[in-house]
Amino acid sequence: MKHKFALCVCLSALISAGSVQGAAESSIDVTALSIEQLLNTDFIPASRIAQQISDAPSAVSVVTANDIKNYGYRTLADVLNSMRGLYVTRSFDYEYLGGRSFGVPGDYAGRIMLVIDGVVANENVYDQVFLGEDAYLDIDMIDRVEFVPGPGSTTYGNSAFLGSVHVTTKSGGDLNGVEVEADFGSHSSQRKRISYGKQFDNDVEVLLSASRYEDDGVHVLFPALDGWEPASGDPYSNQTVGPFKKNKNDRLFLKGRYGNWSIEAASVSRDVDNSTFLTFLEPADFENNSKIRDRNSFVTLSYHSDFGAALKSSTQLYAGQYQYDSSEVTSADFLEQHSTGRWLGVDAKFIGTWFEQHRILFGAEYRNNYQQDFSETLTADYYEGYVDGFNSRREIYSVYLQDEYRVAPQFTVTTGVRYDDSSKNGDALSPRIAFIYQPFSQTTLKLSYGKAFRYVNPWEVYSGFTPEEYDKEQVTTSEVVWQQKIATHLQLTAAYFRNDIDDAINFFFNEQKTNGHELGVDYLTEKGWSARFSIAHQDTRVDLGDDPINAPHFLGKLNLSTPTYGNTFIGGVEVQYLGQRMSTDTTEVDSEIITNLTLRSETLIPNARISLTVRNVFAETREDVLNDWVLLSLPDNDRSVWLQLEYKLQ
Amino acid sequence: MKTLAKLLQVLVTVAVSLVLCTGASSDLWSRDALPEYVIKAGYLYHFGQLTEWPQQTEATEFTLCYYGSELAGKALAGLVHKKINGQPINVRYIDDAASAKACRMLFIAETDDLRSKSILRESARLPVLTVTDSPALADQGAVIFLRPEGQKLVFEIDNELAKQAQLTISSRLLRLGK
Numbered sequence: 001m002k003h004k005f006a007l008c009v010c011l012s013a014l015i016s017a018g019s020v021q022g023a024a025e026s027s028i029d030v031t032a033l034s035i036e037q038l039l040n041t042d043f044i045p046a047s048r049i050a051q052q053i054s055d056a057p058s059a060v061s062v063v064t065a066n067d068i069k070n071y072g073y074r075t076l077a078d079v080l081n082s083m084r085g086l087y088v089t090r091s092f093d094y095e096y097l098g099g100r101s102f103g104v105p106g107d108y109a110g111r112i113m114l115v116i117d118g119v120v121a122n123e124n125v126y127d128q129v130f131l132g133e134d135a136y137l138d139i140d141m142i143d144r145v146e147f148v149p150g151p152g153s154t155t156y157g158n159s160a161f162l163g164s165v166h167v168t169t170k171s172g173g174d175l176n177g178v179e180v181e182a183d184f185g186s187h188s189s190q191r192k193r194i195s196y197g198k199q200f201d202n203d204v205e206v207l208l209s210a211s212r213y214e215d216d217g218v219h220v221l222f223p224a225l226d227g228w229e230p231a232s233g234d235p236y237s238n239q240t241v242g243p244f245k246k247n248k249n250d251r252l253f254l255k256g257r258y259g260n261w262s263i264e265a266a267s268v269s270r271d272v273d274n275s276t277f278l279t280f281l282e283p284a285d286f287e288n289n290s291k292i293r294d295r296n297s298f299v300t301l302s303y304h305s306d307f308g309a310a311l312k313s314s315t316q317l318y319a320g321q322y323q324y325d326s327s328e329v330t331s332a333d334f335l336e337q338h339s340t341g342r343w344l345g346v347d348a349k350f351i352g353t354w355f356e357q358h359r360i361l362f363g364a365e366y367r368n369n370y371q372q373d374f375s376e377t378l379t380a381d382y383y384e385g386y387v388d389g390f391n392s393r394r395e396i397y398s399v400y401l402q403d404e405y406r407v408a409p410q411f412t413v414t415t416g417v418r419y420d421d422s423s424k425n426g427d428a429l430s431p432r433i434a435f436i437y438q439p440f441s442q443t444t445l446k447l448s449y450g451k452a453f454r455y456v457n458p459w460e461v462y463s464g465f466t467p468e469e470y471d472k473e474q475v476t477t478s479e480v481v482w483q484q485k486i487a488t489h490l491q492l493t494a495a496y497f498r499n500d501i502d503d504a505i506n507f508f509f510n511e512q513k514t515n516g517h518e519l520g521v522d523y524l525t526e527k528g529w530s531a532r533f534s535i536a537h538q539d540t541r542v543d544l545g546d547d548p549i550n551a552p553h554f555l556g557k558l559n560l561s562t563p564t565y566g567n568t569f570i571g572g573v574e575v576q577y578l579g580q581r582m583s584t585d586t587t588e589v590d591s592e593i594i595t596n597l598t599l600r601s602e603t604l605i606p607n608a609r610i611s612l613t614v615r616n617v618f619a620e621t622r623e624d625v626l627n628d629w630v631l632l633s634l635p636d637n638d639r640s641v642w643l644q645l646e647y648k649l650q
Numbered sequence: 651m652k653t654l655a656k657l658l659q660v661l662v663t664v665a666v667s668l669v670l671c672t673g674a675s676s677d678l679w680s681r682d683a684l685p686e687y688v689i690k691a692g693y694l695y696h697f698g699q700l701t702e703w704p705q706q707t708e709a710t711e712f713t714l715c716y717y718g719s720e721l722a723g724k725a726l727a728g729l730v731h732k733k734i735n736g737q738p739i740n741v742r743y744i745d746d747a748a749s750a751k752a753c754r755m756l757f758i759a760e761t762d763d764l765r766s767k768s769i770l771r772e773s774a775r776l777p778v779l780t781v782t783d784s785p786a787l788a789d790q791g792a793v794i795f796l797r798p799e800g801q802k803l804v805f806e807i808d809n810e811l812a813k814q815a816q817l818t819i820s821s822r823l824l825r826l827g828k
């Protein structure tokens with residue numbers, strides 16, 4: 001314990017020792033500068049509490065590119081894990097997102113949708129979203145991330161169940177030159193990136209980025225496996241084994257705009273190697289080699305146009321592809337799995353402002369999931385050979401309408417509805433109504449009620465997750481939000497929500513009722529301190545069993561950042577509390593408090609950013625609940641270091 | 651109990667960090683850079699110089715209104731003793747739509763709340779040059795949208811809206827806009 005404390009004091013001292021009282025803001029006569037000079041002057045961003053861009057009646061969380069740098073986030077999972085009420089569970093191969101009392105391990109994104117620049121990014125075989133080294137985007141291509149809790153089916157249809165994550169990427173003008181980056185860290189991890197972005201005068205903008213990440217995997221200390229008595233003893237109890245989760249990825253990102261046209265494309269290929277994987281079903285045979293490759297790509301073409309002053313339109317043509325290949329080889333058997341998902345679609349959206357007090361959004365979408373295939377081959381001593389799988393496809397037609405009605409200057413009522421019809425799963429209607437009232441300029445009250453749905457996906461049908469007559473699961477959500485600003489430096493958010501899930505698609509329950517309470521505080525000082533604190537409480541009842549799996553009652557987050565060493569450095573401290581939760585066999589998994597520290601500088605070397613992050617400073621043991629019936633959780637007490645070096649050429 | 655001990659340990663670390671950091675603020679940026687709202691105030695000044703209003707000569711002062719972030723108010727205080735086309739600038743904070751008719755220019759800073767939308771809608775019918783830096787208001791009737799682009803601040807002008815509001819924006823300003 002002593003060395004931990006010493007380490008922490010050292011790091012604290014490093015962050016804080018250089019702090020000095022600063023100089024007063026310059027008092028320049030800005031009217032003496034010409035407008036051309038202003039256009040060529042760099043600006044120093046004002047410190048502010050990030051405000052939501054999305055037009056949602058719920059308590060939105062925002063993480064900006066600046067936060068990403070302040071806290072040394074490396075993946076989208078790190079970003080989401082810092083947000084109010086969200087938590088990420090890590091398994092041998094993927095990161096799973098939990099939130100709003102839904103954290104069934106192995107259930108990919110839980111029930112949350114990922115939207116990148118307005119386009120849905122879930123693949124179509126498992127409805128999975130990728131958050132770790134397998135995610136579409138390199139973290140440095142992200143401008144901001146918003147988590148919009150609540151039912152999103154009124155806007156996005158299928159799968160926007162308990163909330164949606166909206167990622168906005170950077171544009172060419174944000175980079176305005178070339179960036180090269182080399183990162184190094186624990187477990188021989190390294191990342192290399194080169195990006196180019198530029199906005200040209202003639203309304204042309206481009207951004208190109210390529211990156212590669214590699215590491216050597218982690219070693220894990222396994223606990224004794226209770227009640228597990230293999231014939232040959234249990235050699236892995238209380239022993240460190242590994243390496244696991246050896247990752248490698250390649251990413252490409254392209255974004256371009258010409259006038260009203262824009263194009264965006266992303267591709268990622270990620271390999272995971274668990275070369276000393278445990279075969280729990282066959283304890284005598286620990287020699288195991290598991291390899292997984294996930295390949296994702298999408299391309300979107302958008303066109304914006306105005307039909308007079310009262311009607312604007314935006315049309316998106318999109319296509320995407322997902323390929324999954326895995327092999328698991330032991331001396332006893334050989335299992336190979338392949339999935340291929342392909343889809344394309346078009347979404348035409350219009351905004352009409354013909355009527356004085358109304359803003360009307362309407363549109364139609366067609367999505368063709370023209371390939372949703374899976375195959376598996378198992379060869380073992382006691383099988384002759386077993387081949388199975390499915391070939392599936394489905395089309396979804398949708399129409400939607402939303403009216404934002406300003407009843408009074410301080411009072412708005414938004415009503416919306418979307419109708420989806422799937423060739424395989426039938427139709428679904430997703431209505432929503434929201435009241436927003438602003439009694440004082442600093443006070444906003446929001447009340448909303450809505451329904452969302454998620455169709456059964458082909459993988460769930462194949463795996464027998466749900467009775468065959470189920471087409472979709474549904475949720476009804478009510479939410480009350482109170483947001484209070486106090487000047488520009490303090491913002492309080494309080495929310496209450498209730499979710500009722502029916503016909504749930506999973507092995508653990510059919511119905512779930514959740515009452516949730518959330519509190520968030522954002523605080524800034526003129527000296528550049530920034531603090532964000534949140535606490536979430538959720539109380540859930542399920543019809544089968546007492547508690548839902550992997551859904552803690554309490555979650556807490558604290559993020560603090562401050563300039564230090566006379567503003568040469570910026571220090572960031574992050575503390576995350578994840579409460580007790582239940583594993584798949586209903587045993588309790590301990591709560592955990594993880595502390596991360598980051599120190600960065602953008603002024604030490606001109607045009608360069610240097611950043612050092614220590615994750616899990618106190619080497620706290622965290623346990624991730626797994627969807628495995630023998631090994632219930634994956635323990636990890638890894639303290640890791642991550643050094644980033646970025647250089648800009650302009 | 652274990653959780654409490656862990657929590658205490660973490661809180662001590664954070665507290666130590668906080669106590670040791672006694673606050674800091676000095677020139678983090680290159681010497682040529684200016685604070686964001688100082689530049690925005692400069693832009694507003696030039697937008698005023700490069701726009702013509704109907705019956706503008708009849709006025710005795712140039713009323714520059716703002717709503718939203720107090721950062722805007724602080725920056726605009728720097729324009730108080732300046733003149734636009736010979737008329738002294740009068741900086742006013744407004745928080746309801748009815749007050750908009752007294753404004754020549756209206757800056758809505760960093761907000762897209764209900765009041766900002768109603769103020770903006772009311773102003774659209776008046777000869778008021780509306781400017782915002784809020785992305786959510788950019789397509790909701792503001793004539794000029796100020797936004798960051800890399801390390802610079804740039805602006806977009808919707809000249810159709812300007813014409814509807816009977817404002818004449820100079821070709822020089824239109825050329826400089828994105």
